[in-house]
Amino acid sequence: MFIFDGRSIPHDGRQSVAAALLAAGIRSWRSTRVEGRPRGVFCGIGVCFDCLVTVNGVPSQRACLVVARSGDVIEPQDERRERT
Amino acid sequence: MSTYDLVVIGAGPAGLAAAVTAADAGCRVAVLDAGPRPGGQYWRHRSGADAHSHTDWAVFAGLRARFDQLHHHPDAALWFVESRPDDVGPQFAVHTHSTVVYGRRLVIATGAHDRVVPFPGWDLPGVVTAGGAQALLKGQGVVFARRVVVGGTGPFLLPVATGLADAGATVVGVYEANDPVRYARHVGAVLGAASKSTEAGRYGWRMLRRRVPYRRRTAVVAAHGDEQLTGVTVAAISPLGSVVPGSERHVGCDGLAVGFGFTPQVEVAVALGCETFMDRDGSLVVRIGPDQATSVPGVYAAGEVTGVGGAKLALVEGHLAGDAIARSLGRAEPLRAGERSRLLRIRRRLRRFAAALHAVHPVPAFWPDLCDDQTLVCRCEEVSAGAVRQAVRELSAGDARGTKLLTRAGMGWCQGRTCGYATACLTAREAGRPVSSVDLQGHASRTLMQPITLADLAGDD
Structure with missing residues:
Protein backbone atom coordinates (compact mmCIF):
# COMPACT_ATOMS: atom_id res chain seq x y z
CA MET A 1 0.00 0.00 0.00
CA PHE A 2 1.04 3.59 -0.60
CA ILE A 3 -0.77 6.74 0.39
CA PHE A 4 -2.31 8.91 -2.30
CA ASP A 5 -4.07 12.06 -1.17
CA GLY A 6 -4.75 10.43 2.21
CA ARG A 7 -6.06 7.21 0.69
CA SER A 8 -4.38 3.77 0.79
CA ILE A 9 -3.70 2.39 -2.68
CA PRO A 10 -2.64 -1.21 -3.32
CA HIS A 11 0.16 -2.07 -5.74
CA ASP A 12 1.88 -5.28 -6.78
CA GLY A 13 5.46 -4.25 -6.08
CA ARG A 14 6.38 -3.83 -9.74
CA GLN A 15 3.73 -1.34 -10.85
CA SER A 16 4.22 2.32 -11.64
CA VAL A 17 2.37 4.85 -9.51
CA ALA A 18 0.18 5.66 -12.52
CA ALA A 19 -0.74 2.01 -13.08
CA ALA A 20 -1.65 1.51 -9.41
CA LEU A 21 -3.78 4.67 -9.40
CA LEU A 22 -5.59 3.63 -12.60
CA ALA A 23 -6.17 0.15 -11.17
CA ALA A 24 -7.73 1.83 -8.11
CA GLY A 25 -10.09 3.74 -10.41
CA ILE A 26 -8.31 7.11 -10.10
CA ARG A 27 -8.12 8.77 -13.51
CA SER A 28 -6.56 12.18 -12.83
CA TRP A 29 -4.11 13.60 -10.26
CA ARG A 30 -2.78 16.85 -11.62
CA SER A 31 -4.51 20.13 -12.34
CA THR A 32 -2.91 22.42 -14.86
CA ARG A 33 -1.26 25.75 -14.17
CA VAL A 34 -3.35 27.98 -16.43
CA GLU A 35 -6.84 26.50 -16.65
CA GLY A 36 -6.75 24.17 -13.65
CA ARG A 37 -7.78 21.29 -15.93
CA PRO A 38 -7.51 17.68 -14.69
CA ARG A 39 -4.79 15.47 -16.17
CA GLY A 40 -3.68 11.88 -15.71
CA VAL A 41 -1.91 9.39 -17.96
CA PHE A 42 -1.59 10.29 -21.63
CA CYS A 43 1.54 8.78 -23.23
CA GLY A 44 2.25 6.22 -20.51
CA ILE A 45 5.97 6.02 -21.40
CA GLY A 46 7.53 9.16 -19.92
CA VAL A 47 7.29 11.39 -22.97
CA CYS A 48 4.43 13.81 -22.27
CA PHE A 49 4.88 14.76 -18.58
CA ASP A 50 1.09 14.99 -18.15
CA CYS A 51 1.01 12.57 -15.19
CA LEU A 52 3.24 14.52 -12.79
CA VAL A 53 2.86 13.83 -9.06
CA THR A 54 4.73 14.68 -5.87
CA VAL A 55 6.49 11.57 -4.49
CA ASN A 56 7.63 11.70 -0.86
CA GLY A 57 7.89 15.47 -1.07
CA VAL A 58 9.73 15.58 -4.40
CA PRO A 59 7.50 17.39 -6.91
CA SER A 60 6.98 16.79 -10.64
CA GLN A 61 7.79 13.08 -10.86
CA ARG A 62 6.35 11.14 -13.79
CA ALA A 63 3.79 8.76 -12.28
CA CYS A 64 4.09 6.48 -15.32
CA LEU A 65 7.80 5.87 -14.64
CA VAL A 66 8.09 5.90 -10.84
CA VAL A 67 7.66 2.40 -9.38
CA ALA A 68 5.27 2.47 -6.41
CA ARG A 69 6.73 1.31 -3.10
CA SER A 70 4.89 0.56 0.12
CA GLY A 71 4.87 3.52 2.45
CA ASP A 72 5.32 6.10 -0.32
CA VAL A 73 3.36 9.27 0.15
CA ILE A 74 2.06 10.45 -3.22
CA GLU A 75 0.34 13.80 -3.56
CA PRO A 76 -1.61 15.19 -6.46
CA GLN A 77 -0.16 18.28 -8.06
CA ASP A 78 -2.28 21.43 -8.15
CA GLU A 79 -0.18 23.77 -10.22
CA ARG A 80 -2.63 26.64 -10.15
CA ARG A 81 -2.41 26.77 -6.37
CA GLU A 82 1.37 26.58 -6.49
CA ARG A 83 1.57 29.53 -8.81
CA THR A 84 -0.30 31.96 -6.57
CA MET B 1 37.81 7.29 -17.51
CA SER B 2 37.44 4.28 -19.76
CA THR B 3 36.26 4.63 -23.31
CA TYR B 4 34.04 1.99 -24.90
CA ASP B 5 34.39 1.08 -28.54
CA LEU B 6 30.67 1.61 -28.90
CA VAL B 7 27.90 3.23 -26.88
CA VAL B 8 24.41 2.24 -27.98
CA ILE B 9 21.56 4.53 -26.99
CA GLY B 10 18.37 2.53 -26.64
CA ALA B 11 17.79 -1.16 -25.85
CA GLY B 12 14.95 -1.84 -28.25
CA PRO B 13 15.27 -4.15 -31.29
CA ALA B 14 17.68 -1.87 -33.18
CA GLY B 15 19.92 -1.10 -30.21
CA LEU B 16 20.11 -4.71 -29.03
CA ALA B 17 20.94 -5.99 -32.50
CA ALA B 18 23.67 -3.36 -32.98
CA ALA B 19 25.13 -4.04 -29.54
CA VAL B 20 25.36 -7.84 -29.74
CA THR B 21 26.63 -7.79 -33.34
CA ALA B 22 29.47 -5.43 -32.42
CA ALA B 23 30.18 -7.29 -29.16
CA ASP B 24 30.37 -10.62 -31.01
CA ALA B 25 33.19 -9.10 -33.05
CA GLY B 26 35.11 -8.22 -29.89
CA CYS B 27 34.03 -4.61 -29.43
CA ARG B 28 33.61 -3.27 -25.88
CA VAL B 29 29.99 -2.14 -25.85
CA ALA B 30 27.81 -0.18 -23.43
CA VAL B 31 24.03 0.01 -23.86
CA LEU B 32 22.21 2.91 -22.24
CA ASP B 33 18.47 2.63 -21.89
CA ALA B 34 15.78 4.75 -20.25
CA GLY B 35 13.79 1.66 -19.30
CA PRO B 36 14.29 -0.73 -16.37
CA ARG B 37 14.51 -3.82 -18.61
CA PRO B 38 15.88 -4.27 -22.14
CA GLY B 39 13.41 -4.71 -24.99
CA GLY B 40 12.24 -1.18 -25.72
CA GLN B 41 8.61 -0.43 -26.41
CA TYR B 42 8.30 -3.43 -28.72
CA TRP B 43 9.37 -6.10 -26.24
CA ARG B 44 7.99 -4.32 -23.20
CA HIS B 45 7.41 -6.90 -20.51
CA ARG B 46 7.01 -7.37 -16.77
CA SER B 47 8.96 -10.63 -16.54
CA GLY B 48 9.88 -13.64 -18.65
CA ALA B 49 6.43 -15.04 -17.93
CA ASP B 50 4.97 -12.48 -20.35
CA ALA B 51 6.70 -14.11 -23.31
CA HIS B 52 3.52 -15.68 -24.69
CA SER B 53 1.98 -12.26 -25.35
CA HIS B 54 4.83 -11.16 -27.61
CA THR B 55 5.56 -11.85 -31.22
CA ASP B 56 9.20 -12.62 -31.91
CA TRP B 57 9.95 -13.34 -28.23
CA ALA B 58 12.48 -15.98 -29.30
CA VAL B 59 14.39 -13.29 -31.19
CA PHE B 60 14.51 -11.17 -28.04
CA ALA B 61 15.56 -14.12 -25.89
CA GLY B 62 18.35 -14.85 -28.34
CA LEU B 63 19.64 -11.28 -28.18
CA ARG B 64 19.35 -11.13 -24.40
CA ALA B 65 21.29 -14.37 -24.04
CA ARG B 66 24.27 -12.64 -25.64
CA PHE B 67 23.87 -9.70 -23.28
CA ASP B 68 26.40 -10.62 -20.60
CA GLN B 69 29.26 -9.74 -22.94
CA LEU B 70 28.27 -6.06 -22.83
CA HIS B 71 27.51 -3.41 -20.22
CA HIS B 72 23.81 -2.68 -19.91
CA HIS B 73 22.82 0.48 -18.06
CA PRO B 74 19.08 0.37 -17.26
CA ASP B 75 17.14 3.42 -16.03
CA ALA B 76 19.77 5.56 -17.72
CA ALA B 77 17.92 8.21 -19.69
CA LEU B 78 20.52 10.47 -21.21
CA TRP B 79 20.20 14.21 -20.80
CA PHE B 80 23.20 15.47 -22.74
CA VAL B 81 25.54 14.20 -25.41
CA GLU B 82 28.71 15.82 -26.71
CA SER B 83 31.33 15.16 -29.35
CA ARG B 84 34.91 15.15 -27.98
CA PRO B 85 37.20 13.96 -30.78
CA ASP B 86 40.89 13.38 -29.96
CA ASP B 87 44.00 12.19 -31.88
CA VAL B 88 42.60 8.66 -32.10
CA GLY B 89 39.37 9.76 -33.77
CA PRO B 90 35.76 10.48 -32.89
CA GLN B 91 34.80 10.22 -29.24
CA PHE B 92 31.50 10.93 -27.54
CA ALA B 93 30.52 11.66 -23.96
CA VAL B 94 27.02 10.56 -23.05
CA HIS B 95 25.63 12.03 -19.82
CA THR B 96 22.97 10.25 -17.76
CA HIS B 97 21.74 10.97 -14.25
CA SER B 98 24.04 8.38 -12.73
CA THR B 99 27.11 8.38 -14.94
CA VAL B 100 29.00 9.70 -17.96
CA VAL B 101 29.86 7.07 -20.56
CA TYR B 102 32.48 7.58 -23.29
CA GLY B 103 32.54 5.84 -26.63
CA ARG B 104 34.43 5.87 -29.95
CA ARG B 105 31.28 5.11 -31.88
CA LEU B 106 27.65 5.88 -31.15
CA VAL B 107 24.49 4.11 -32.29
CA ILE B 108 21.34 6.18 -31.98
CA ALA B 109 18.53 3.66 -31.52
CA THR B 110 16.12 5.78 -29.54
CA GLY B 111 12.99 4.55 -31.30
CA ALA B 112 9.76 6.45 -31.52
CA HIS B 113 6.69 7.44 -29.55
CA ASP B 114 3.08 7.79 -30.61
CA ARG B 115 2.19 10.64 -32.92
CA GLY B 261 1.64 6.58 -36.47
CA PHE B 262 4.86 7.40 -34.68
CA THR B 263 7.28 10.24 -34.11
CA PRO B 264 10.93 9.14 -34.12
CA GLN B 265 12.98 10.48 -31.18
CA VAL B 266 15.71 12.25 -33.12
CA GLU B 267 16.92 14.75 -30.52
CA VAL B 268 20.27 12.99 -29.98
CA ALA B 269 20.94 13.12 -33.71
CA VAL B 270 19.85 16.76 -33.92
CA ALA B 271 22.07 17.66 -30.95
CA LEU B 272 25.11 16.07 -32.63
CA GLY B 273 24.39 17.85 -35.92
CA CYS B 274 23.40 14.77 -37.94
CA GLU B 275 21.63 15.55 -41.18
CA THR B 276 17.85 14.99 -41.02
CA PHE B 277 15.02 15.13 -43.52
CA MET B 278 11.25 14.82 -43.66
CA ASP B 279 10.23 11.23 -44.41
CA ARG B 280 7.17 10.26 -46.48
CA ASP B 281 5.06 9.95 -43.34
CA GLY B 282 5.82 13.55 -42.37
CA SER B 283 8.27 12.62 -39.61
CA LEU B 284 11.69 14.14 -39.18
CA VAL B 285 14.22 11.30 -39.55
CA VAL B 286 18.00 10.84 -39.62
CA ARG B 287 19.69 10.53 -43.01
CA ILE B 288 21.92 7.45 -43.20
CA GLY B 289 24.21 5.84 -45.74
CA PRO B 290 24.15 2.16 -46.79
CA ASP B 291 26.02 1.11 -43.61
CA GLN B 292 23.67 3.05 -41.26
CA ALA B 293 26.25 5.84 -40.79
CA THR B 294 24.88 9.35 -40.28
CA SER B 295 26.48 12.49 -41.72
CA VAL B 296 28.57 12.87 -38.52
CA PRO B 297 31.71 10.68 -38.38
CA GLY B 298 31.40 7.92 -35.78
CA VAL B 299 27.64 8.33 -35.33
CA TYR B 300 25.32 5.60 -36.64
CA ALA B 301 21.53 5.34 -36.45
CA ALA B 302 19.22 2.33 -36.61
CA GLY B 303 15.54 1.62 -36.26
CA GLU B 304 12.65 4.08 -36.18
CA VAL B 305 14.96 7.14 -36.07
CA THR B 306 15.93 6.46 -39.69
CA GLY B 307 12.28 6.15 -40.78
CA VAL B 308 9.39 4.41 -39.07
CA GLY B 309 9.31 0.83 -40.32
CA GLY B 310 8.70 -1.54 -37.42
CA ALA B 311 10.70 -3.95 -35.29
CA LYS B 312 11.86 -6.35 -38.03
CA LEU B 313 13.41 -3.50 -40.00
CA ALA B 314 14.92 -2.11 -36.79
CA LEU B 315 16.60 -5.47 -36.09
CA VAL B 316 18.09 -5.64 -39.57
CA GLU B 317 19.35 -2.06 -39.36
CA GLY B 318 20.83 -2.75 -35.94
CA HIS B 319 22.77 -5.79 -37.17
CA LEU B 320 24.07 -3.81 -40.15
CA ALA B 321 25.13 -0.89 -37.91
CA GLY B 322 26.93 -3.20 -35.47
CA ASP B 323 28.67 -4.91 -38.38
CA ALA B 324 29.75 -1.63 -39.98
CA ILE B 325 31.07 -0.30 -36.66
CA ALA B 326 33.12 -3.43 -35.92
CA ARG B 327 34.65 -3.20 -39.39
CA SER B 328 35.36 0.54 -39.01
CA LEU B 329 37.27 -0.27 -35.80
CA GLY B 330 39.28 -2.98 -37.56
CA ARG B 331 37.70 -5.89 -35.68
CA ALA B 332 36.79 -9.30 -37.00
CA GLU B 333 33.89 -9.05 -39.40
CA PRO B 334 30.79 -10.12 -37.45
CA LEU B 335 28.76 -10.87 -40.57
CA ARG B 336 29.81 -13.03 -43.48
CA ALA B 337 29.51 -11.29 -46.86
CA GLY B 338 26.56 -13.49 -47.82
CA GLU B 339 24.74 -12.67 -44.60
CA ARG B 340 25.39 -8.96 -45.10
CA SER B 341 23.91 -8.94 -48.58
CA ARG B 342 20.93 -10.95 -47.33
CA LEU B 343 20.29 -8.31 -44.64
CA LEU B 344 20.63 -5.53 -47.21
CA ARG B 345 18.00 -7.28 -49.36
CA ILE B 346 15.63 -7.64 -46.39
CA ARG B 347 16.19 -4.00 -45.46
CA ARG B 348 15.24 -2.92 -48.98
CA ARG B 349 12.09 -5.07 -48.93
CA LEU B 350 10.95 -3.90 -45.49
CA ARG B 351 11.54 -0.27 -46.43
CA ARG B 352 9.30 -0.75 -49.46
CA PHE B 353 6.65 -2.19 -47.18
CA ALA B 354 7.04 0.74 -44.77
CA ALA B 355 6.62 3.17 -47.67
CA ALA B 356 3.38 1.42 -48.68
CA LEU B 357 2.18 1.60 -45.10
CA HIS B 358 2.92 5.31 -44.93
CA ALA B 359 1.07 5.85 -48.21
CA VAL B 360 -2.03 4.01 -46.97
CA HIS B 361 -2.03 5.48 -43.43
CA PRO B 362 -1.09 9.17 -43.68
CA VAL B 363 -2.04 11.57 -40.91
CA PRO B 364 -5.50 12.57 -42.22
CA ALA B 365 -5.55 15.99 -43.82
CA PHE B 366 -8.77 16.97 -42.07
CA TRP B 367 -7.34 17.20 -38.54
CA PRO B 368 -6.70 20.97 -38.44
CA ASP B 369 -10.36 21.53 -39.40
CA LEU B 370 -11.44 19.65 -36.27
CA CYS B 371 -9.54 22.08 -34.06
CA ASP B 372 -11.69 25.06 -33.17
CA ASP B 373 -9.86 28.04 -31.70
CA GLN B 374 -10.34 26.68 -28.16
CA THR B 375 -8.81 23.25 -28.84
CA LEU B 376 -5.48 22.88 -27.03
CA VAL B 377 -2.49 22.18 -29.24
CA CYS B 378 0.27 22.35 -26.63
CA ARG B 379 -0.94 20.44 -23.57
CA CYS B 380 1.93 21.50 -21.29
CA GLU B 381 1.67 25.26 -21.77
CA GLU B 382 -2.06 25.13 -22.57
CA VAL B 383 -1.75 26.90 -25.91
CA SER B 384 -4.86 26.73 -28.09
CA ALA B 385 -5.09 26.29 -31.85
CA GLY B 386 -6.56 29.82 -31.88
CA ALA B 387 -3.46 31.24 -30.22
CA VAL B 388 -1.17 29.53 -32.75
CA ARG B 389 -3.27 30.78 -35.66
CA GLN B 390 -3.37 34.29 -34.25
CA ALA B 391 0.42 34.32 -33.75
CA VAL B 392 0.88 33.52 -37.44
CA ARG B 393 -1.89 35.80 -38.75
CA GLU B 394 -1.47 38.87 -36.60
CA LEU B 395 2.03 38.63 -35.20
CA SER B 396 3.83 37.26 -38.28
CA ALA B 397 5.13 34.13 -36.58
CA GLY B 398 5.95 32.37 -39.85
CA ASP B 399 7.98 29.46 -38.45
CA ALA B 400 8.32 27.13 -35.48
CA ARG B 401 10.64 29.49 -33.67
CA GLY B 402 8.21 32.38 -34.04
CA THR B 403 5.25 30.33 -32.84
CA LYS B 404 7.21 29.04 -29.87
CA LEU B 405 8.44 32.44 -28.78
CA LEU B 406 5.07 34.14 -29.15
CA THR B 407 2.78 31.43 -27.77
CA ARG B 408 5.10 29.12 -25.73
CA ALA B 409 3.76 26.13 -27.72
CA GLY B 410 6.38 23.38 -27.32
CA MET B 411 8.24 25.11 -24.49
CA GLY B 412 6.72 23.21 -21.56
CA TRP B 413 7.63 20.01 -19.75
CA CYS B 414 7.59 17.74 -22.81
CA GLN B 415 9.59 20.20 -24.93
CA GLY B 416 7.38 19.77 -27.97
CA ARG B 417 7.53 15.99 -28.10
CA THR B 418 3.74 15.78 -28.02
CA CYS B 419 2.70 18.94 -29.89
CA GLY B 420 5.73 19.62 -32.10
CA TYR B 421 4.35 17.93 -35.19
CA ALA B 422 0.92 19.55 -34.84
CA THR B 423 2.29 23.02 -34.06
CA ALA B 424 4.63 22.84 -37.06
CA CYS B 425 1.75 21.77 -39.34
CA LEU B 426 -0.67 24.40 -38.02
CA THR B 427 1.91 27.16 -38.33
CA ALA B 428 2.81 26.24 -41.90
CA ARG B 429 -0.82 25.87 -42.90
CA GLU B 430 -1.76 29.24 -41.44
CA ALA B 431 1.23 30.79 -43.21
CA GLY B 432 -0.07 29.26 -46.46
CA ARG B 433 2.82 26.90 -47.23
CA PRO B 434 3.57 23.19 -46.86
CA VAL B 435 5.29 22.01 -43.69
CA SER B 436 9.05 21.51 -44.10
CA SER B 437 11.87 19.72 -42.29
CA VAL B 438 12.99 23.11 -40.94
CA ASP B 439 9.61 23.47 -39.17
CA LEU B 440 10.01 20.01 -37.63
CA GLN B 441 13.64 20.65 -36.63
CA GLY B 442 12.49 23.70 -34.71
CA HIS B 443 10.46 21.41 -32.47
CA ALA B 444 12.96 18.53 -32.30
CA SER B 445 15.94 20.42 -30.92
CA ARG B 446 16.44 19.69 -27.20
CA THR B 447 20.00 20.34 -26.07
CA LEU B 448 19.07 19.14 -22.58
CA MET B 449 17.01 16.06 -23.26
CA GLN B 450 15.58 15.40 -19.79
CA PRO B 451 14.69 17.66 -16.88
CA ILE B 452 17.71 17.70 -14.56
CA THR B 453 18.34 19.18 -11.15
CA LEU B 454 21.10 21.63 -10.25
CA ALA B 455 22.61 18.77 -8.23
CA ASP B 456 22.85 16.67 -11.43
CA LEU B 457 24.62 19.54 -13.16
CA ALA B 458 26.95 20.18 -10.22
CA GLY B 459 27.82 16.46 -9.95
CA ASP B 460 28.64 16.14 -13.65
CA ASP B 461 32.25 16.51 -14.75
Missing part, protein backbone atom coordinates in the same frame (compact mmCIF):
# COMPACT_ATOMS: atom_id res chain seq x y z
CA VAL B 116 -1.07 12.24 -31.87
CA VAL B 117 -2.72 15.24 -33.46
CA PRO B 118 -5.08 17.44 -31.46
CA PHE B 119 -8.87 17.34 -31.55
CA PRO B 120 -11.45 18.84 -29.18
CA GLY B 121 -11.30 17.09 -25.81
CA TRP B 122 -8.02 15.23 -26.39
CA ASP B 123 -6.68 16.52 -23.07
CA LEU B 124 -9.41 14.82 -20.99
CA PRO B 125 -8.33 12.12 -18.53
CA GLY B 126 -9.29 8.82 -20.14
CA VAL B 127 -7.76 9.77 -23.50
CA VAL B 128 -4.40 8.03 -23.89
CA THR B 129 -2.07 7.30 -26.77
CA ALA B 130 -2.36 3.88 -28.38
CA GLY B 131 1.18 3.12 -27.22
CA GLY B 132 0.28 4.31 -23.73
CA ALA B 133 -2.63 1.87 -23.56
CA GLN B 134 -0.27 -0.89 -24.74
CA ALA B 135 2.46 0.07 -22.26
CA LEU B 136 0.00 0.04 -19.35
CA LEU B 137 -1.22 -3.38 -20.44
CA LYS B 138 2.07 -5.10 -21.28
CA GLY B 139 4.36 -3.25 -18.91
CA GLN B 140 2.04 -2.82 -15.94
CA GLY B 141 -0.73 -5.40 -16.27
CA VAL B 142 -3.41 -2.71 -16.13
CA VAL B 143 -6.35 -2.18 -18.49
CA PHE B 144 -6.63 1.63 -18.59
CA ALA B 145 -10.42 1.79 -19.01
CA ARG B 146 -13.44 -0.49 -19.13
CA ARG B 147 -15.24 0.62 -22.27
CA VAL B 148 -12.71 1.61 -24.87
CA VAL B 149 -12.65 3.23 -28.30
CA VAL B 150 -9.50 2.82 -30.39
CA GLY B 151 -8.98 5.45 -33.07
CA GLY B 152 -6.51 7.09 -35.44
CA THR B 153 -4.68 5.35 -38.23
CA GLY B 154 -2.21 2.57 -38.87
CA PRO B 155 -1.78 -1.15 -38.25
CA PHE B 156 -0.68 -0.58 -34.63
CA LEU B 157 -4.32 0.06 -33.67
CA LEU B 158 -5.02 -3.66 -34.19
CA PRO B 159 -2.71 -5.18 -31.57
CA VAL B 160 -3.77 -2.45 -29.14
CA ALA B 161 -7.45 -3.28 -29.63
CA THR B 162 -7.00 -7.05 -29.47
CA GLY B 163 -4.73 -6.78 -26.43
CA LEU B 164 -7.32 -4.70 -24.55
CA ALA B 165 -10.15 -7.02 -25.58
CA ASP B 166 -8.19 -10.14 -24.56
CA ALA B 167 -7.51 -8.53 -21.17
CA GLY B 168 -11.20 -7.99 -20.52
CA ALA B 169 -11.97 -4.48 -21.74
CA THR B 170 -15.02 -3.91 -23.90
CA VAL B 171 -13.62 -2.49 -27.13
CA VAL B 172 -16.56 -0.57 -28.57
CA GLY B 173 -14.90 -0.03 -31.90
CA VAL B 174 -11.70 0.49 -33.85
CA TYR B 175 -11.97 3.56 -36.07
CA GLU B 176 -9.38 3.73 -38.85
CA ALA B 177 -9.36 7.16 -40.52
CA ASN B 178 -7.86 5.87 -43.76
CA ASP B 179 -8.86 3.10 -46.14
CA PRO B 180 -6.73 -0.06 -45.93
CA VAL B 181 -8.32 -1.23 -49.20
CA ARG B 182 -5.69 1.03 -50.75
CA TYR B 183 -3.05 -1.60 -49.91
CA ALA B 184 -4.22 -3.10 -53.20
CA ARG B 185 -2.22 -0.36 -54.95
CA HIS B 186 0.94 -1.60 -53.28
CA VAL B 187 0.67 -5.31 -54.02
CA GLY B 188 4.38 -5.82 -54.66
CA ALA B 189 5.46 -4.18 -51.42
CA VAL B 190 2.87 -6.06 -49.37
CA LEU B 191 3.68 -9.47 -50.85
CA GLY B 192 7.36 -8.75 -50.28
CA ALA B 193 6.65 -8.68 -46.55
CA ALA B 194 4.34 -11.67 -46.33
CA SER B 195 4.86 -12.20 -42.59
CA LYS B 196 3.42 -8.72 -41.97
CA SER B 197 0.21 -9.60 -43.80
CA THR B 198 -0.03 -12.85 -41.84
CA GLU B 199 0.31 -10.84 -38.64
CA ALA B 200 -2.51 -8.50 -39.72
CA GLY B 201 -4.66 -11.54 -40.47
CA ARG B 202 -4.04 -12.93 -37.01
CA TYR B 203 -5.21 -9.67 -35.38
CA GLY B 204 -8.24 -9.64 -37.69
CA TRP B 205 -9.19 -13.12 -36.49
CA ARG B 206 -8.77 -12.14 -32.82
CA MET B 207 -10.95 -9.05 -33.37
CA LEU B 208 -13.67 -11.20 -34.91
CA ARG B 209 -13.51 -13.64 -32.04
CA ARG B 210 -13.84 -10.82 -29.50
CA ARG B 211 -16.54 -9.15 -31.61
CA VAL B 212 -14.59 -5.92 -31.96
CA PRO B 213 -16.12 -3.82 -34.75
CA TYR B 214 -13.59 -2.35 -37.19
CA ARG B 215 -14.65 0.71 -39.22
CA ARG B 216 -12.46 2.08 -41.97
CA ARG B 217 -12.70 5.70 -43.21
CA THR B 218 -14.13 6.61 -39.80
CA ALA B 219 -12.55 8.98 -37.30
CA VAL B 220 -12.94 10.13 -33.74
CA VAL B 221 -13.56 13.87 -34.24
CA ALA B 222 -14.14 14.95 -30.62
CA ALA B 223 -13.89 13.63 -27.06
CA HIS B 224 -16.46 14.63 -24.46
CA GLY B 225 -16.64 14.86 -20.70
CA ASP B 226 -16.31 17.33 -17.92
CA GLU B 227 -13.67 16.06 -15.52
CA GLN B 228 -12.99 12.87 -17.49
CA LEU B 229 -13.92 11.13 -20.73
CA THR B 230 -17.55 9.99 -21.05
CA GLY B 231 -17.82 9.57 -24.82
CA VAL B 232 -16.56 10.48 -28.27
CA THR B 233 -18.05 11.68 -31.53
CA VAL B 234 -17.15 9.55 -34.53
CA ALA B 235 -17.77 10.55 -38.14
CA ALA B 236 -17.39 9.08 -41.59
CA ILE B 237 -14.50 10.26 -43.77
CA SER B 238 -15.15 10.76 -47.49
CA PRO B 239 -12.94 9.07 -50.12
CA LEU B 240 -11.35 12.50 -50.61
CA GLY B 241 -10.42 12.62 -46.94
CA SER B 242 -12.83 15.09 -45.38
CA VAL B 243 -15.40 14.60 -42.63
CA VAL B 244 -18.82 13.72 -44.12
CA PRO B 245 -21.27 16.33 -42.76
CA GLY B 246 -24.19 14.80 -40.88
CA SER B 247 -22.43 11.46 -40.33
CA GLU B 248 -21.44 12.27 -36.74
CA ARG B 249 -22.66 9.99 -33.98
CA HIS B 250 -21.98 9.69 -30.27
CA VAL B 251 -20.27 6.65 -28.78
CA GLY B 252 -20.20 6.25 -25.00
CA CYS B 253 -16.86 5.17 -23.53
CA ASP B 254 -14.56 5.85 -20.59
CA GLY B 255 -11.37 5.26 -22.53
CA LEU B 256 -9.98 6.37 -25.89
CA ALA B 257 -6.67 5.04 -27.22
CA VAL B 258 -5.55 7.16 -30.14
CA GLY B 259 -2.55 7.16 -32.46
CA PHE B 260 -1.59 8.45 -35.90
